[in-house]
Amino acid sequence: xxxxxxxxxxxxxxxxxxAEAEETSVPQDIRAVQxxxxxxxxxxxxxxxxxxxxxxxxxxxxFRDTRFLSRWELRIDGQRPLYLHSAADRNYSMxxxxxxxxxxxxxxxxxxxxxxxxxxxxxxxxxxxxxxxxLNHGADARDIQVEIRFGADFLDVFEVRGVIRDAxxxxxxxxxxxxxxxxAYDGRDGVVRATRLTFDPAPTVLDGTHAQWRVxxxxxxxxxxxxxxxxxxxxxxxxxxxxxxxxxxxxxxRKKCTRFRLSNTQLQRYLDKAVLDLRMxxxxxxxxxPAIDAGVPWFSTLFGRDSLxxxxxxxxxxxxxxxGTLAKLAQLQGEKVDDWRDxxxxxxxxxxxxxxxxxxxxxxxxxxxxxxxxTSDDDGYVEYKRRSGGGxxxxxxxxxxxxILHEDGSIAEAxxxxxxxxxxxxxxxxxxxxxxxxxxxxxxAEQLEHEAVQLKERYNRDFWMNENNTYAVGxxxxxxxxxxxxxxxxxxxxxGIVENAKAQRLARRLCxxxxxxxxxxxxxxxxxxxxDPIGYHTGSIWPHDxxxxxxxxxxYGFIDESNRVINELALAGAFFDYRYPExxxxxxxxxxxxxxxxxxxxxxxxxxxxxxxLMMRSYxxxxxxxxxKTLSIVRPSLPAWLERAEVxxxxxxxxxxxxxxxxxxxxxxxxxxxxxGDLDVIVRY
Numbered sequence: 064x065x066x067x068x069x070x071x072x073x074x075x076x077x078x079x080x081x082a083e084a085e086e087t088s089v090p091q092d093i094r095a096v097q098x099x100x101x102x103x104x105x106x107x108x109x110x111x112x113x114x115x116x117x118x119x120x121x122x123x124x125x126f127r128d129t130r131f132l133s134r135w136e137l138r139i140d141g142q143r144p145l146y147l148h149s150a151a152d153r154n155y156s157m158x159x160x161x162x163x164x165x166x167x168x169x170x171x172x173x174x175x176x177x178x179x180x181x182x183x184x185x186x187x188x189x190x191x192x193x194x195x196x197x198l199n200h201g202a203d204a205r206d207i208q209v210e211i212r213f214g215a216d217f218l219d220v221f222e223v224r225g226v227i228r229d230a231x232x233x234x235x236x237x238x239x240x241x242x243x244x245x246x247a248y249d250g251r252d253g254v255v256r257a258t259r260l261t262f263d264p265a266p267t268v269l270d271g272t273h274a275q276w277r278v279x280x281x282x283x284x285x286x287x288x289x290x291x292x293x294x295x296x297x298x299x300x301x302x303x304x305x306x307x308x309x310x311x312x313x314x315x316x317r318k319k320c321t322r323f324r325l326s327n328t329q330l331q332r333y334l335d336k337a338v339l340d341l342r343m344x345x346x347x348x349x350x351x352x353p354a355i356d357a358g359v360p361w362f363s364t365l366f367g368r369d370s371l372x373x374x375x376x377x378x379x380x381x382x383x384x385x386x387g388t389l390a391k392l393a394q395l396q397g398e399k400v401d402d403w404r405d406x407x408x409x410x411x412x413x414x415x416x417x418x419x420x421x422x423x424x425x426x427x428x429x430x431x432x433x434x435x436x437x438t439s440d441d442d443g444y445v446e447y448k449r450r451s452g453g454g455x456x457x458x459x460x461x462x463x464x465x466x467i468l469h470e471d472g473s474i475a476e477a478x479x480x481x482x483x484x485x486x487x488x489x490x491x492x493x494x495x496x497x498x499x500x501x502x503x504x505x506x507x508a509e510q511l512e513h514e515a516v517q518l519k520e521r522y523n524r525d526f527w528m529n530e531n532n533t534y535a536v537g538x539x540x541x542x543x544x545x546x547x548x549x550x551x552x553x554x555x556x557x558x559g560i561v562e563n564a565k566a567q568r569l570a571r572r573l574c575x576x577x578x579x580x581x582x583x584x585x586x587x588x589x590x591x592x593x594x595d596p597i598g599y600h601t602g603s604i605w606p607h608d609x610x611x612x613x614x615x616x617x618x619y620g621f622i623d624e625s626n627r628v629i630n631e632l633a634l635a636g637a638f639f640d641y642r643y644p645e646x647x648x649x650x651x652x653x654x655x656x657x658x659x660x661x662x663x664x665x666x667x668x669x670x671x672x673x674x675x676x677l678m679m680r681s682y683x684x685x686x687x688x689x690x691x692k693t694l695s696i697v698r699p700s701l702p703a704w705l706e707r708a709e710v711x712x713x714x715x716x717x718x719x720x721x722x723x724x725x726x727x728x729x730x731x732x733x734x735x736x737x738x739x740g741d742l743d744v745i746v747r748y
Contacts, residue, residue, distance in 0.1 A: 091119045091120075091662060091663070092119060092120055092662040092663065093107070093120045093121055093360065093662070093663050093664075094660045094662055094664075095109065095110065095120070096108065096109065096120050096121075096122065097109070097110060097112070097149055097151050097157055097159075098151060098359050098360075098666070098667070099151050099153075099154060099155055099156060099157050099185070099186075099187055100154065100155065100187070100343050100344075100356075100359055100363070101154075101155040101187040101188070101301075101304070101309060101343075102301060102302060102346050102347060103126060103127060103301065103346045103356075103363070104124070104125065104126045104187055104190075104294070104301045105124075105125050105187075105359050105360065105363055106123070106124050106125070106157075106185075106187065106191055107120065107121060107122045107123060107125075107359075107360055108122055108135070108157070109122060110146060110149045110159070111137075111143060111144075111146055111149070111159060111161060112137065112149065112157065112159035112183045112185065112193075113135060113136045113137060113143075114132055114133065114134055114135040114136065115134070115136060116133065116134040116136070116212070116214060121223050121224075121360055123223070124190070124191050124258075124292055124294065125220065125360065125363070126294040126296065126301060127296045127299055127417050127418060128219060128220045128221075128364065128416050128417055128418030128419075128420075128421070129217055129218070129219060129220070129256055129294075129296060129418050129419065130215070130216060130217065130218045130220070130223060131215055131217065131256065131258045131292065131294035132191070132213065132214070132215055132258060132292050132294075133214050133215055133216040133218070134212060134213050134214035134215075135191075135211065135212075135213050135292070136211065136212040136213075137181075137183070137195065137209075137210070137211055138209075138210045138211075138212065139163050139179070139181060139197075139207055139208070139209055139210075140163070140207055140208050141208070141210070142163065144161035144162055144163045144179075144181045145161055145162050145163065145164065146161055147160040147161055147162055148160045153310075153313075154313075154339055154340065154342070154343040155186060155187050155309050155313075155343070156184070156185060156186040156187070156306065156309075157183075157184075157185045157186075158182070158183070158184055158185075159182070159183040159185070160180070160181075160182055161180075161181045161182075161183075162178045162179065162180050162181060163178070163179040163181060163207075164176050164177070164178050164179075165177050165178075165179070165201070165205070167201075167203070177199075177200065177201025177202070177203065177205075178200045178201070179197060179198070179199055179200070179201070179205055179207070179280065180196075180197070180198040180199075180200060181195070181196075181197060181198075182194075182195070182196040182198065183195055183196075184196070186306050186309070187301070187309075188301070188302075188303055188304045188305065188306075188309070189291075189293055189300060189301050189302070189303035189304075190258075190259075190291055190292050190293035190294055190301060191291065191292045192289075192290075192291045193289070193290050193291065194287060194288070194289050195209070195287065195288040195289075195290065196285055196286075196287050197209070197278065197280050197285060197286045197287070197288075198280075198284075198285040199280040199281065199282055199283065199284055199285070200283070201282055201283075202282050202283070203282055204279055204280065204281050204282055205279070205280045206277070206278075206279050207277075207278050207279075207280065208275060208276070208277055208278075209275065209276045209278055209288065210273055210274070210275045210276075211273060211274045211290065212272060212273045213244075213246075213260060213272065213273065213274070213292075214246070214272060215246040215248070215258045217232075217234065217246075217248035217250075217256050219418040219419050219420045220360070220361070220363075220416075220418060221416075221418070221420050221426060222420070223360075224361060226420065226425075226426075228420070228425065230251065231251070232248055232249045232250040232251045232252075232419070233248070233249045234247075234248050234249075235247040235248065235249065236271065237270070237271025237272070239269055239270060239271060242261075242262055242265035242266065242269065243259060243260060243261050243262070244259075244260045244269060244270075244271060244274070245257055245258070245259045245260070246258045246260070246271070250419045250422070250423075251419060251423045252419050252422035252423050254296055254297040254419070254422070255295075255297060256294070256295070256296045256297075256419075257294070257295050258292055258293065258294050258295075259292075259293045259295070260274075260290070260291070260292055260293075261290065261291045261293070262274055262288070262289075262290050263288070263289040263290070264276070264288070274290075276288065312342070313339065313342055316338075316341075316342040317338065317339075319381055319383065320338050320341075320380040320381045320712075321379055321380040321381070321710060321711065321712055321713040321714070322710075322711040322712055323335070323679070323708065323709065323710060323711070324707075324708075324709040324711065325705060325707065325708050325709070326705060326706045326707040326708070327704055327705045327706075329633075329636075329637060329641075330633065330675070330679075330705060332641045333633075333636060333641050333675045334675055334676065334679060336641045336642055337380075337672050337673065337674075337675050337676055338380055340642065340667045340672040341355075341373075341377055341380070341381070341384065341669075341672060341673070343667060344356045344357075344358075344373075344667060344669045344672060345384075346365075348391065350394075352387050352390055352391040352394070353384065353387040353388070353391070354370065354387075354388075354391050355369070355370040355373050355374065355384070355388060355669050356669065357369040357370070357414075357665075357668065357669050357670075358645055358665030358666075358667065358668035358669060358671075359665055359666075359667060359668075360665065361663075361665055362414075362665060362668075364414060364415055364416060364417075365391070365392075365395075365412070365414070365415050365430075366412075366413065366414050367392055367411040367412045367413055367414075367434060368413070368434065368460055369669055369670050370388045370391075370392065370669065371388060371389075371392070371411075372607060372611070372670045372673070373388075373669040373670045373672070373673045374388040374389075375673075375677075376607070376610065376670065376673025376674065376676050376677040377673050377676055378680075378687075379676050379677070379679065379680045379685075379710075379713065380676055380713075381714075382714055392411050392412065395411075395412050395415065395430060396408075396409055396410065396411060396412075397409055397410035397411075397412075397432050401432075403424075403427050404427040404428075404429065404430070404431050404432055405427070405431060405432045405433040405434075406432040407432065410432040410434065411432075411434060412430035412431065412432055412434070413430070413431050413432055413433045413434045413458070414428050414430060414431050414433075415428060415429065415430035415431070416428035416429065416430075416431075433447075433458050434447075434458055435447045435458050435459060435481070435484050443517070443518060443521055444480035444485055444521075444525075444538065445480065445484055445485070445488055446477075446478040446479055446480040446481075446538075447459070447477060447478060447479060447481075459479075459481045459483070459484060459551075460483075460608075461551070461586065461600035462600075463599045463600050465593070465598070465600070465601060466599070466600035466601070467479060467481070467536060467537060467545060467547075468545075468547050468587065468591065468593040468601065469539075469545055469546065469547060470545075470546040470547050470548075470591065471592055472591060472592030472593030472594075473593075475536075475537065475539045475545045476539055476540045476541075477539075477540060478540055479537045479538065479539055479540070479545070480537055480538040481536065481537045481551060482522075482526055482534045482535060482536055482537055482549075482551045482552050482554075482555060483551045483552070483553075483554035483555060483558075485518065485522050485526070485555075485560060486522075486554055486555040486557070486558030486559070486560035486561075487554075487558055488518060489515050489518050489519055489522070489558055489559065489560040490557075490558035490559060490560070492511045492512070492514050492515040492518070493511070493512065493515045493559070495511055496508040496509075496511035496512045496515070497690070499511065501690060518560070519560050519562070522534075522555075522560055523560075523561070523562045523565065525538065525544075526538070526544065526552075527565060528544065528546055531546070531548055531572070532568040532569065532571065532572040533548055533552050533568075533569055533572040533573075534551075534552035534555065534561075534569070535547075536549040536551045536552070537551075547587060547588070547591055547593075548572070548577070548578065548587075548588035548590070548591065549586060549587050549588065550573070550578070550584050550585065550586050550587075550605075550608050550609075550612060552569060552573075553569075553573050553584065553608075553611065553612035553615060553616075554608075554611055554612070554615065555569075555615070556569065556570075556612065556615025556616055556618060556619050557611050557612070557614055557615035557618065558615075559618070561619070563619075566619045566621070567621070570616055570619070570621045570624045571624075573612060573616075573624070573628075574624050574627060574628070576589075576651075577589040577590045579627070579628065579631065580604060580631070580649055580650065580651050580652060581631060581634075581651055581652025581653060582604055582631055582632070582634065582635040582647070582649075582650075582652055582658045583604040583606070583609040583628065583631050583632040583635060584604065584608065584609050584612055584628060585602050585603070585604055585649040586598075586600050586601065586602060586603055586604070586605060586608065586649070587600070587601045587602045589602065589649070589651075594649075596648045596649040596650045596659075597648050597649075597659075597661070598649075599646070599661075602648075602649040603646045603647065603648055603649050603661060604632075604635070604646060604647055604648070604649050604658075605645070605646045605671075606632060606636075606643040606644075606646075606670075606671045606674035607668075607670035607671055607673065607674050609628055609629075609631075609632045609674065610629075610632070610673070610674035610675075610677040610678050610681075611677070612628055613625045613626075613628040613629045613632075613677075613678060613681050614677050614680065614681045616628065616681075617681040617684060618686070620697075620698070622684075622698050622700045625681055625700075626682070626700055626702060629678045629681060629682065629702075630702055631652075632674070632678065633675075633678070633702075635647065635658040636675070638657055638658050639658075639660075639666075642666055642667055642671075642672070643666075643668070643671040643672070643674055643675070644660065644661065644664040644665065644666040644668065644671060645661070645664040645665040645666065645668035645671055646661050646664050646671075647659060647660055647661050647664065648660070648661055679708075682699070682700060682701055682702065682705070682708075682724075683696065683699050683701075683708070683710065683722075683724060683733075684696050684697045684698050684699040684700065685699075687715045687716075689715060689716040692715075692716060692718070692741050692742050692743060693742070693743045693744075693745055694715050694720065694742060694743070694744045694745070695745045695746075695747070696722075696733055696744065696745070696746045696747070697746075697747045698747065698748060699724055699731040699732075699733050699746075699748075700726075700731050701724055701726035701731045702726075703726075703729070705726060706725065706726050706727070707723070707724070707725050707726070708723075708724040709721070709722070709723050709724075709736075710722040710723075710724070715742055716740070716742070717740050717741075718738065718739060718740025718741060718742035719737075719738075719739045719740060720735060720737065720738045720739075720742060720744065721735070721736040721737040721738075722734070722735060722736065722744075723736050733746055
């Protein structure tokens with residue numbers, strides 16, 4: 064294999080020990096990073112705008128699964144300026160404000176502070192483009208030395224995460240010519256990866272590790288430096304877009320999306336940010352199809368399950384995203400049996416990578432198809448068991464090595480038939496049955512509908528745990544129930560596989576104190592011996608998981624329970640600067656009065672971005688039936704803190720509709736304000 068992964072809870076989507084585990088420099092904390100992204104390039108820096116050499120936060124400029132800058136530090140007279148403010152609200156650009164104060168005694172013996180403002184404006188385009196503006200607020204000129212310290216380790220993102228390789232390629236000596244510096248690496252895959260550094264004006268001193276300028280800043284005046292880091296991987300380079308072009312791209316995206324006008328500014332900002340982040344998480348492929356990247360930094364690539372769930376969550380704002388996602392995943396479906404990549408004909412990919420480790424075969428992600436097999440065995444359930452030596456032991460959405468536990472806290476043995484997956488299959492059979500019927504294939508439709516009915520009967524017989532008022536998380540290799548109480552069965556409410564007679568008991572169980580923490584539903588009951596509030600899938604809280612559970616509760620008519628889950632998640636959201644992380648820790652609100660961040664959670668994460676959109680849809684009680692040109696609104700129930708919500712320009716098939724929801728005294732009414740196209744809006748209270 065040629066690599067070893069440290070077995071820790073960090074970013075467990077691909078983490079599998081393939082040899083004896085070793086301690087590595089796996090990043091420990093990415094909570095305080097500033098993130099910008101455009102297409103397949105992203106940048107992580109600290110709040111000063113620096114990429115600090117050796118930082119435990121995976122800082123760097125990344126392109127095509129490779130880190131092209133591992134150091135980029137600004138110093139003025141050898142000092143780091145004093146931090147004032149930084150923001151990356153536009154997703155593709157960043158502003159950092161710092162200052163370098165200097166005290167001076169005037170002719171009268173009075174002490175005066177003269178500030179040198181250091182502004183860094185940064186954007187992504189063909190690379191990282193940065194303008195450094197030095198503004199002297201004092202009455203005297205400032206003679207200063209400006210220095211940028213730089214470096215590039217060209218690590219594959221898997222190496223940044225902790226993979227140890229037997230052999231790497233060759234790092235070239237820096238090439239410094241004509242006021243530019245080029246850092247390059249000859250990969251074992253034959254690809255030359257390079258970072259070209261440009262400086263305007265040319266530095267006074269330039270070598271392979273730093274650039275220096277001697278600058279005089281006149282009083283009440285400014286001096287500007289323009290610098291850039293331009294990555295290339297063979298012939299592949301990022302698209303060269305100016306700032307105004309990227310702004311226009313975002314404007315076009317916003318115009319295509321549903322708009323919201325809410326009385327609650329916090330939820331308004333969450334929804335607005337989610338719409339912008341959905342654009343941020345898209346990467347356009349060469350064929351023009353959008354691919355949803357799963358999350359920055361660890362999963363900034365196409366993931367099958369993540370992109371499908373995100374596209375579903377985003378139907379409220381832009382159904383075209385789902386269309387493109389389906390087309391892209393269909394284009395990359397498995398074609399043959401390949402054990403190394405867990406590939407089988409028809410399989411949807413788990414993850415695709417284009418870095419050096421994938422290219423030389425150290426990892427199987429070209430693409431990797433380690434997702435649950437679509438073919439059921441003799442008990443009629445779909446299950447998973449990895450065949451690849453470099454693949455995933457657990458292949459549901461809880462895909463860390465300890466993601467599926469027995470009630471005694473021990474790890475379940477594969478092959479495993481997961482509870483939520485049987486629901487996905489049930490829902491798929493019913494939906495494809497409707498498609499078949501619409502296309503005139505009544506025989507196929509009847510077969511699929513019959514199979515769905517049988518699956519639902521078996522599931523409710525074999526997975527139900529009467530003593531626990533919930534379903535087993537799965538069936539293990541011996542076809543025995545994995546009796547842990549988890550969030551997984553909540554997805555069954557979304558898919559519709561839960562029998563009505565059991566639904567209320569399940570709803571109550573999900574909302575019991577060991578599951579519902581005060582910040583949302585935990586992945587694993589706090590009463591399980593394997594519970595760990597800091598565990599990746601063993602007690603943490605995932606916004607996307609909660610949004611699906613709440614949506615399922617709404618679909619079954621459990622409005623109070625649905626709103627309770629959403630309200631807790633909304634309360635947690637107030638602490639995350641209007642952008643949900645991939646996950647956060649599962650501590651009870653009664654014990655810890657703020658939600659505790661998970662140290663290496665991706666933020667943004669695609670399906671966490673989609674969570675507030677699905678939450679809003681659940682509040683509104685909306686379900687669409689495009690073939691029959693109907694929009695059903697059943698028991699809309701805005702929370703007490705949201706009095707008014709306008710949904711503007713929502714697409715349902717070829718129609719568009721504007722809706723107004725007004726809540727007063729616990730009752731929510733709805734009005735159709737505008738309707739373009741053939742659409743029946745049915746409201747039931």
